[in-house]
Amino acid sequence: MAEVKYIGSTERIYPVYKLIPLTAHLAANDITAEQALAGSGITTAHLSDPYFFISRQQVTTVFDNFLRLAPGRTSPLELGASFHLTDYGFYGYALLSSATVRDAVNFGLAYRELATPIVDLELDESGADAVWIIRALPDFTLHEAMERFVQEYQSGILLSLHKSVSGNAFRLSSASFAFSAPAGAAHYHSVLNCPIEFDAASTELRFDKAWLERRPLGSHTITFQLVQDACHEMLDRIDGGRGVVGEIYRRLLGQSGQFASLEEMAVRLGLHSRTLRRKIISEGSTYQKIVDEVKFKLATTYLTRTEMTHESISERLGFSDASSFRRAFKRWAHVSPNEFRKRP
Missing domain, CATH: 3.90.1520 (H-NOX domain)
Incomplete structure (x- = not known):
């Protein structure tokens, strides 16, 4: 065949x-x-x-x-x-x-x-x-x-x-x-x-x-919201799995707090840094954008699922101090970390 x-x-x-x-x-x-x-x-x-x-x-x-x-x-x-x-x-x-x-x-x-x-x-x-x-x-x-x-x-x-x-x-x-x-x-x-x-x-x-x-046999608003959230997380995993951007995404997520430079990532992937940069651009992104997306994803997880302080999150994500983390988070989410954490 x-x-x-x-x-x-x-x-x-x-x-x-x-x-x-x-x-x-x-x-x-x-x-x-x-x-x-x-x-x-x-x-x-x-x-x-x-x-x-x-x-x-x-x-x-x-x-x-x-x-x-x-x-x-x-x-x-x-x-x-x-x-x-x-x-x-x-x-x-x-x-x-x-x-x-x-x-x-x-x-x-x-x-x-x-x-x-x-x-x-x-x-x-x-x-x-x-x-x-x-x-x-x-x-x-x-x-x-x-x-x-x-x-x-x-x-x-x-x-x-x-x-x-x-x-x-x-x-x-x-x-x-x-x-x-x-x-x-x-x-x-x-x-x-x-x-x-x-x-x-x-x-x-x-x-x-x-x-x-018609209404589905199991129609239920709360159940739908719960499983939709789970499906969204799974879809994010799939979207993050494509191409060289997905490979970088996975590697950065797997090494929380250790955010390699583009040159270091190129070595890990067996590529020249210029080649890696071209591949990332061809997939519609930049290396800094990927790092920021990973940091944001980790930050939202820490804020919603743990009691970690801003200082601890800042250190985990490689920021110089908590204020730098707060400024970056507000740029990404358009709300402060505290406001985000208080959301239902």
């Missing part, structure tokens, strides 16, 4: 959520987790580690194993439809506790990186129905069998998420797929329970817009 290519595909910055239901489903068909994970660099122990992160390349390796090990045993559509919101951890709980289904959709799209996106998703409300449009990611080149796999898989996941949020009464109006009907396509009708078109211009799932205005 052709190689999967993706910009940043080897960066291990995504939660392991998406693989757990897949390996469990394979296990039910007498295919071991070790077989499913072969060649991916992921072990069975990693699947139960909430702090283990994977790359898109690892995900597609496991998908390829599925295609090789389970041809004809189960369809990706059925596999996706077996997903549960809890398979997505905090991300799933946020969807379930949103105020309306529309809010859940907006949250889901805004925080999609937490679900390790393998396709591009758009919700179009310009017509009579709401329409999920599923496309290939513009910089994610897949072989034909994998492209079909991910579109089927995502279609099943979307149906499952809607049913989890709205209940089993949720129905699609119709569905279309941008590929030919497979041999024995009856399972498409049994899973989707709606009119289906193959060889369409694009893969789309349509449903009544009225569903968007």
Whole structure:
């Protein structure tokens, strides 16, 4: 099979959520987790580690194993439809506790990186129905069998998420797929329970817009706020994991109080300082901006989660004195450290 290519595909910055239901489903068909994970660099122990992160390349390796090990045993559509919101951890709980289904959709799209996106998703409300449009990611080149796999898989996941949020009464109006009907396509009708078109211009799932205005089954304002905060922190971790800026970000966070100069960081990364500076600029940042962002993130953590004094925080973050820290913090947050700490 052709190689999967993706910009940043080897960066291990995504939660392991998406693989757990897949390996469990394979296990039910007498295919071991070790077989499913072969060649991916992921072990069975990693699947139960909430702090283990994977790359898109690892995900597609496991998908390829599925295609090789389970041809004809189960369809990706059925596999996706077996997903549960809890398979997505905090991300799933946020969807379930949103105020309306529309809010859940907006949250889901805004925080999609937490679900390790393998396709591009758009919700179009310009017509009579709401329409999920599923496309290939513009910089994610897949072989034909994998492209079909991910579109089927995502279609099943979307149906499952809607049913989890709205209940089993949720129905699609119709569905279309941008590929030919497979041999024995009856399972498409049994899973989707709606009119289906193959060889369409694009893969789309349509449903009544009225569903968007309903309250999810688990709607709860306080729960949503709590899990949204957790999701935001996780998204920050993912965003901080990209490219050379992400690598610098991780290294600085891992050595609190020891903020290397650009030249020292270049040595650690095996680069010339001019090369590192060019790479940082090409990613839209500067070295000082990265250091300031790390210091600000650490400062907000110390202020909200500890009783550390300004003097202690100042020393931990490498400032000459507490007043220098307070001036810097007010420049970053537009409020003083004391005002920030008093916020609810």
